[in-house]
Amino acid sequence: MPDKNSSRARKGLIMIRKRTLVLRISVFLLIVLAIWFTLSSALVGRTAKGPDASTSDRRSEGLVAWRQIYSVLTSPRCINCHTATNYPQQGDDRHRHFANVIRGPEGKGVPGLNCVSCHQTENADSTGAPGGHNWHLAPLSMRWQDTNDQPLSSAAVCRAVTDRAKNHGLDGAGLLKHHEEEPLVLWAWNPGRRPDGTARSVPPLSHAEFVAATRRWVDAGTPCPKGR
Amino acid sequence: MATYQLSVNGQRKEVNVDPSTPLLWVLREELKLTGTKYGCGISACGACTVHVAGVATRSCVVPVSLIGDRPIVTIEGIGTDPVGRTVQEAWVEKDVVQCGYCQSGQIMSAVALLKATPKPTDTNIEESMGGNLCRCAIYVRIREAIKSASEQLK
Numbered sequence: 001m002p003d004k005n006s007s008r009a010r011k012g013l014i015m016i017r018k019r020t021l022v023l024r025i026s027v028f029l030l031i032v033l034a035i036w037f038t039l040s041s042a043l044v045g046r047t048a049k050g051p052d053a054s055t056s057d058r059r060s061e062g063l064v065a066w067r068q069i070y071s072v073l074t075s076p077r078c079i080n081c082h083t084a085t086n087y088p089q090q091g092d093d094r095h096r097h098f099a100n101v102i103r104g105p106e107g108k109g110v111p112g113l114n115c116v117s118c119h120q121t122e123n124a125d126s127t128g129a130p131g132g133h134n135w136h137l138a139p140l141s142m143r144w145q146d147t148n149d150q151p152l153s154s155a156a157v158c159r160a161v162t163d164r165a166k167n168h169g170l171d172g173a174g175l176l177k178h179h180e181e182e183p184l185v186l187w188a189w190n191p192g193r194r195p196d197g198t199a200r201s202v203p204p205l206s207h208a209e210f211v212a213a214t215r216r217w218v219d220a221g222t223p224c225p226k227g228r
Numbered sequence: 229m230a231t232y233q234l235s236v237n238g239q240r241k242e243v244n245v246d247p248s249t250p251l252l253w254v255l256r257e258e259l260k261l262t263g264t265k266y267g268c269g270i271s272a273c274g275a276c277t278v279h280v281a282g283v284a285t286r287s288c289v290v291p292v293s294l295i296g297d298r299p300i301v302t303i304e305g306i307g308t309d310p311v312g313r314t315v316q317e318a319w320v321e322k323d324v325v326q327c328g329y330c331q332s333g334q335i336m337s338a339v340a341l342l343k344a345t346p347k348p349t350d351t352n353i354e355e356s357m358g359g360n361l362c363r364c365a366i367y368v369r370i371r372e373a374i375k376s377a378s379e380q381l382k
Contacts, residue, residue: 099272100358111344112284112337112356118271120294126248129271129289195270 062220066158068205068213069179073144073161074151075203077188081136084143092201094149107137128195132187141166158224172218179214232292236261237305247293251285252276254292255302263303263332267361274360277333278302284340303332311381312339318377326364334360338374347378 072078080089086103087096104110109117119135138144144157152160160166161175170178179185189207191200205213217223234241236259243258255261255278264287267275271286278287281298306312315338325331334357341348341356348356353371362370 099274100355102355102358104355110341110352110355112340113359114283117277117284117359118286118289120290122294124248124289124291124294126291127250127270127289131294 058220059223062217062223063225065213065216065220066223066225067154069210069217070154070157072188072203072205072210073157075188076201077191077203078185079144079151081184082138082142082144083149084140084145084147085149088137089149103137107139108135123190123192125193128193128197130187130192130200133183135184153225153228155225155227158222162222162224172222175222176211176214176218180211230293232295233297234292234295235297235299237301238299238308243292245292248291250288251278251280251290251292251295251300252287255287255300261302261304265329265332267330267333272359272361273330274333274337275330277336277360279306279336279340282340282343284337303336306336306339309339311342311377314380315339315342315373315377318373318380322369322373322376324366324369324373326362326366330360330362330364334362334370338370338377342374342377342381346381348374 073082076089076092076094080091080094083089083103087101088103089095090097099113101113101115102110104114109115115135115137118129120129120131121133122131123129124131142160144152144160146152151157164170167175186207189202191202193199203210229244230247231242231244232254234243234254236255241259243254245254245258252264252266255264256266264278265275266288267273269288271289274286276286276288277284279285279301280290280295301309301312307316312335315335319325319331319335324334337357337360341352345352345356350371353374357367357370357374
């Protein structure tokens with residue numbers, strides 16, 4: 001009898017061990033399956049929408065940079081000479097330039113009343129006349145205002161800036177160089193003093209920030225906002 | 229103070245002045261060329277107009293330090309230029325002047341206009357002379373004189 005009982009107990013123990021092993025293997029397989037499923041679905045998802053997401057991110061980053069650029073271009077130091085009319089503007093209130101100054105055929109005034117009649121190659125802080133190399137108005141193709149002297153929309157300015165038929169053929173690299181080196185662009189951050197001796201205001205970004213924003217925008221493919 | 233060698237009406241002139249001094253005051257106070265007038269002092273009226281390298285220039289806002297070696301011609305010297313002489317004669321012929329204070333600036337601007345645009349239209353005249361103010365309002369006679377000078381310069 002003891003031998004018979006002992007044999008039954010051994011058989012039961014073996015069965016329990018077998019079931020535990022099966023359970024452990026099942027749990028292990030389930031975990032492996034779950035990990036594989038998670039990883040593979042993540043990989044599949046990335047492959048399926050990867051390029052679109054990347055392009056979209058790049059455009060978004062470019063548009064953020066453009067918004068910064070636009071804030072500079074529409075500041076008085078820049079937009080006052082990007083008019084749609086036959087005269088420049090002056091001052092932070094962007095009023096019409098005094099003395100009946102006229103754009104002239106080349107944006108440099110007219111004989112007897114040229115830009116250089118007053119504006120020399122550098123600021124004249126003792127008299128309040130601003131100056132810089134080749135002082136002139138931007139061409140009408142690069143107007144950033146309407147004929148009522150209101151700034152154009154961000155989308156419209158962006159279209160003008162990126163249109164090589166209007167911007168003297170500048171591509172992204174050319175635009176970056178223009179923002180980085182053009183003396184009259186640089187003047188905006190060194191605008192001198194008004195006749196009353198107070199300092200003229202400067203654009204909302206530093207020149208370094210402006211150039212960095214331009215670089216990000218160019219790297220993103222010079223995207224423009226949608227709309228009119 | 230700094231010393232500058234200026235070419236004024238064909239002559240070399242040396243002045244020792246503060247670099248920020250407007251050319252107008254160098255001409256009037258240092259060189260005693262008082263034909264060029266002080267009007268507004270902010271380049272809004274044109275009374276101080278002289279020629280710098282042939283360009284009509286508002287001498288009240290240009291510091292002497294920015295002139296460099298560019299030749300200066302004032303109302304005292306413009307009569308030696310054929311166009312300048314013709315304009316001055318037309319001014320006399322048309323009896324343009326009333327009080328006369330703005331006239332040196334008017335003549336200097338008119339000469340610059342006629343040198344660049346020998347046959348100016350009314351619009352050319354209005355645009356080029358629009359920055360020269362005259363409290364006597366003799367604008368019609370100024371225009372007639374410019375047209376007369378233009379005819380004589382044919």
